[in-house]
Amino acid sequence: MPHSVLDRTKLLAARLKAAGAQPYLASALYSLTVVPSDQVPTMGVDRHWRCYVNPGFVDHTPVHELAAVWVHEVAHLLRDHHGRADLLAAGLRQDHRRVNIAQDCEINDDLSSLPQNAVKPGLYGLPDGQMFEQYLPAIPSTPSGSGPSVSGPECGSGAHGRAMPWESSDGPVVSPVEAAAIRRQTAHELRAHVKARGRVPGGWQRWAEEILEPTVDWRRALTGAVREAASWASGAVDYTYQRPSRRGAAVPRVVLPSLRRPMPRVAVVVDTSGSMGPDELNAVLGEVAGVLRAVGIGRNRVSVLSCDADVHTVRKAATIGDVVLEGGGGTDMRVGIEHALRGPERPHIIIVLTDGYTPWPDARPGGVRVIAGLVSADVQAPPEWIETIRITTG
Incomplete structure (x- = not known):
């Protein structure tokens, strides 16, 4: 003392x-x-x-x-x-x-x-x-x-x-x-x-560039996959009466619906099982948070779930600073995927970040794109309907 x-x-x-x-x-x-x-x-x-x-x-x-x-x-x-x-x-x-x-x-x-x-x-x-x-x-x-x-x-x-x-x-x-x-x-x-x-000290500038711009080359591939899925989700249109159509002026006393183009909702399921070390969690969570911001998906459009054999936390997030990760047990990413699908707002895209030592769902969820980011090079690929990105942790 x-x-x-x-x-x-x-x-x-x-x-x-x-x-x-x-x-x-x-x-x-x-x-x-x-x-x-x-x-x-x-x-x-x-x-x-x-x-x-x-x-x-x-x-x-x-x-x-x-x-x-x-x-x-x-x-x-x-x-x-x-x-x-x-x-x-x-x-x-x-x-x-x-x-x-x-x-x-x-x-x-x-x-x-x-x-x-x-x-x-x-x-x-x-x-x-x-x-x-x-x-x-x-x-x-x-x-x-x-x-x-x-x-x-x-x-x-x-x-x-x-x-x-x-x-x-x-x-x-x-x-x-x-x-x-x-x-x-x-x-x-x-x-x-x-x-x-303006400027900051050179050492800090170099440090930030190393943190935010790692030398691994999977960012572009993951960005492309998310951008494609976001474009696909945004292409879905529906009619809504919340905003009347401007064409209604031509039809008195008739309320016409307008077309609505929904913004994509994204769920990120992070494997927090015992086999995922801090380096792997840092790499995949940090990089995907940056990719989601890069494609213009805001704070209320992204949910991050920490999951081992059960879902421990679910948070709306724009950066990894908003995320709380808990876990450390076995691995079953199906639980996280199902939890995301049962949420109050069904996602258009589910991104699963895992070492791959997990069972996968038998079939693609209806109307949802699933992307798997794998941080282990020697694991068997997920089913073909899951878009797979191999992630190097450096």
Whole structure:
């Protein structure tokens, strides 16, 4: 338990200042949970988006510098530094201080107002604008047997991946899928900020482009499939008396119906069974949300269902930030498809995102197009009446 009293007013004022200066980071900044701790040297984060803060550090640090530290810490999480660190060779991964220094070089070349001892690439004779994996080979190794007294950054498991003694197992937890949603939402907000107000730091621009424009080539095929289905659904016309026909003026005392062209309704059934990992969920949910926006389907036209062997959540959504995913059991996408069909508004299009290890309905639902996005390459294709897209998760 912390022994010092944290000046929360000053700390939260610094977060407000950070969010005002870089509003595209606001959602991420306010997703962090503050945990006071005398054991953390300054500020640090864990994998679950808990931000540990030393009260003494807050007391002697000006608000403008604290604001920069807020941005620094949330950058570790937005850039998935701990996930990337897990992919390093074991020998590199074990030297977590060295990894942390390289990660700080990746972040701090875009930041101003940081404390004077902040690590930047120039300190090691390195250029700005590189990824921490590129910086790492040039960063000196931590001397063998070094203890906590060795100087250097200590940003927690949310950065280098190693759990620190001051990290807690209590408090709110941001799941990997929720973290992926925050990253994509932040990237969209950054892109909107650029369109409305101009430039952002280069590192953030590159990060957003990587999040929103992945190198996988299935986006175009999926976009085509959804666009075709949306066009097919929009082609259905019917008569309605809610808006009288303009031709009625030629026929006094007779109310003529007008033609109505319905907008397509879409149901997205997301496989949340135990075999679907965070990477797969992030890839398929994020990409399809972007595709649906690209073809002009609004918030009230899209329902997202999370389903394993049962349907757990149903949400109207325009972005993955609106979506809540639950599950973790067996797999039966037929349950999700049937639930979508029984909804108050029958969809024109059902998109099923799954690894494919599921039974499928025996026949096409009447008047509904079904598209399957498969994130597993070795699974058997669904029935021929289901339009199938193979998705590479990268």
